[in-house]
Amino acid sequence: MKRNKLKKSIVLSVFLTAIVAAGGFAHRSESASLTNVSVTVSNSRPSFRGVLGAGNTESSSQVIINTSGYPSTTTDQLQTDDVLSVGTAGTMSLYTITNIVSNSLVNITPVLGTGDADTSDDVISTQSATHTVRFNTANAVANGGFRILVPTLDADADANDGLPDQGAFDFGTSAPTVTCPTDLTGYDFVTGTATASAVTIGSTDYHSYECLYSGTGAIGTAFDGTTNDAITINSIINPAPDTGHTTGTADSYKIVVQHIGSDFSTVDSTTVAIGVIEAVRITASVAPQITFSIAGVSSGATKCGVTTDVTTTAAAVPLAELAISSFTDAAQTLTVSTNATNGYAVTAVESDQLGLSGATCTGDNTSGSCIPDSVGDNSTMTHALIDEWNTTSVKGFGFSIENADANTVPFEYTTATGSCTGTYCARQFADAEDSQSPQQIFSSSTVADNENIDVCYRAVISSTQSAGDYENYVTYTATATF
Numbered sequence: 001m002k003r004n005k006l007k008k009s010i011v012l013s014v015f016l017t018a019i020v021a022a023g024g025f026a027h028r029s030e031s032a033s034l035t036n037v038s039v040t041v042s043n044s045r046p047s048f049r050g051v052l053g054a055g056n057t058e059s060s061s062q063v064i065i066n067t068s069g070y071p072s073t074t075t076d077q078l079q080t081d082d083v084l085s086v087g088t089a090g091t092m093s094l095y096t097i098t099n100i101v102s103n104s105l106v107n108i109t110p111v112l113g114t115g116d117a118d119t120s121d122d123v124i125s126t127q128s129a130t131h132t133v134r135f136n137t138a139n140a141v142a143n144g145g146f147r148i149l150v151p152t153l154d155a156d157a158d159a160n161d162g163l164p165d166q167g168a169f170d171f172g173t174s175a176p177t178v179t180c181p182t183d184l185t186g187y188d189f190v191t192g193t194a195t196a197s198a199v200t201i202g203s204t205d206y207h208s209y210e211c212l213y214s215g216t217g218a219i220g221t222a223f224d225g226t227t228n229d230a231i232t233i234n235s236i237i238n239p240a241p242d243t244g245h246t247t248g249t250a251d252s253y254k255i256v257v258q259h260i261g262s263d264f265s266t267v268d269s270t271t272v273a274i275g276v277i278e279a280v281r282i283t284a285s286v287a288p289q290i291t292f293s294i295a296g297v298s299s300g301a302t303k304c305g306v307t308t309d310v311t312t313t314a315a316a317v318p319l320a321e322l323a324i325s326s327f328t329d330a331a332q333t334l335t336v337s338t339n340a341t342n343g344y345a346v347t348a349v350e351s352d353q354l355g356l357s358g359a360t361c362t363g364d365n366t367s368g369s370c371i372p373d374s375v376g377d378n379s380t381m382t383h384a385l386i387d388e389w390n391t392t393s394v395k396g397f398g399f400s401i402e403n404a405d406a407n408t409v410p411f412e413y414t415t416a417t418g419s420c421t422g423t424y425c426a427r428q429f430a431d432a433e434d435s436q437s438p439q440q441i442f443s444s445s446t447v448a449d450n451e452n453i454d455v456c457y458r459a460v461i462s463s464t465q466s467a468g469d470y471e472n473y474v475t476y477t478a479t480a481t482f
Helices: none
Strands: 019-022 025-031 035-041 048-051 062-064 083-087 093-100 105-109 122-125 128-136 145-152 193-201 204-214 231-237 251-260 266-276 290-296 328-338 344-350 354-356 396-403 439-444 448-460 474-480
Touching (some): 290 474, 328 344
Antiparallel strands (some): 019 025, 025 266, 048 122, 062 105, 128 231, 145 251
16 A cells, blocks of 8 residues: 655754765765765756845836845846846736846846836846756665755745745745656655655754655665656755855755655665856857858869869859850859848849950940850840750850759759750840849848859850950859848
8 A cells, every 4th residue: 555644754863974975976974875866956046036226217128136235136146038026025027137237237028117116126036946866775664755855944934935045945835746756666656745844954944855655665776767767856946145155156055865764764864965056148249240252163063064164263264265166164153151130142243245355345245356145045035034045056155053052043054944944044144334233143031051052154156256365254242131
């Protein structure tokens, strides 16, 4: 039969002088000792219990903290998104911290309400934790139990009012849940119980959390969370900073783990220490950023479905000697990264058509001293319209795109819509000399991390092209929207 009758116990133990190692902590032995004892807390931050300083005003989004005379006198114990209770007992309002401004000032939302801006009004931010208790038994105790004792204030009313206590753990206004191990040979557990201010050892009061069982018990049973379940206690309210607390130095608290008999007497007991300490606030500044790079592509590479004929660099596309009966193909790789939340756009515009010795090619010049922008196989290609371009009898200069991982491109060489059939879909560059606006070649509507495309250049000349050197410039511009 499971034991279901519980009672409060007052235990007085004599502390011995031997120190034993268990579970990575130093423990002071009482009676025999449990071994491998540890208490892990899910949140080691102290609770905040302070008051408003002078100068607060209603409808303000800033809260000024009093920096002396109270358990919490610095915002070191607070962090962004903590919930603050501000006001007087019974009429406290809830606010969320949006920013830590200084050692005595935080920003909140919503703004301070009516009656919540008076000097010395309470300011409370409760931190709670789950305690996971692990240990090995030292003795086989029949029909016994395990009891975890957590230090509390002497006054019962303050010890379980749900408000953080200086230098002690508050029980909360309702009993925390004690999750006992699953039944195993020798241990048939009843539902765990929690009792506020239940036990006094020496001059210290403790909250008591118990897992009672029926059965023979056993020597060396591991309740370690792996071999068998550990004991967990949820929602214990962490202390506010102890008297004389220094930021960055943990306040240490002793928790007692006991193996008790059927008469609630202590059979084995071990004390562990846990530390409560502020979280470390790490701050950094991130500036609006965009990086844009152009990289060359070697000859013999496959880009846009064709093999490149020349090697390009970041600053030059040397098409070399152009042929009448075959295309000359080249490529460059363009890369963008930005933290702009609304993304980026990369545009391209050429200075002019390819002109002999850089001479001006007015409008859509098709004279022998200008290599014109191609019109495509269907004569529909412009700087704004795509067209298939596979026929070498259609002369000129143009480009296509192979998308590696950019969010959006206007077309690719494989595009098979409109006049394009999907073999080599191409377009003219916008011509600045002809007053054409730069055209977008890839973009994103959100942040980007190394998004890439290949720009593929293609040229073929007519038999009437004048001999000599031709050139123009293509300008790529990357713009981020923050």
